[in-house]
Amino acid sequence: xxxxxxxxxxxxxxxxxxxxxxxxxxxxxxxxxxxxxxxxxxxxxxxxxxxxxxxxxxxxxxxxxxxxxxxxxxxxxxxxxxx
Numbered sequence: 001x002x003x004x005x006x007x008x009x010x011x012x013x014x015x016x017x018x019x020x021x022x023x024x025x026x027x028x029x030x031x032x033x034x035x036x037x038x039x040x041x042x043x044x045x046x047x048x049x050x051x052x053x054x055x056x057x058x059x060x061x062x063x064x065x066x067x068x069x070x071x072x073x074x075x076x077x078x079x080x081x082x083x
Contacts, residue, residue: 024042031061038053043068
C-alpha cells in the first residue's frame with residue numbers, strides 16, 4: 001500500500017480591501033491587433049517600460065501597468081530606440 005501525502009493549497013494573498021488578488025488576473029492584450037499575448041498580470045502587478053511582444057502580429061510595444069491599468073508609451077524616442 002502506498003503512503004499518499006496530501007498537497008496543501010497555495011497561500012491566498014489579499015489586498016488592503018480584503019479582495020483576493022490571485023483571482024484578479026488578466027491576460028495582456030496586444031494594443032495593435034487585440035489578441036492575447038503570452039503574459040498575464042495580477043492586480044498587484046507594477047510594470048514600467050515593459051516590452052510587450054505579440055506572437056500573432058509580431059509587434060513589440062512599450063507599456064506601463066499599474067493596478068490592471070495598461071498605458072501605452074508613445075514617445076518618439078522610445079519607439080525607434082534600440083537597446
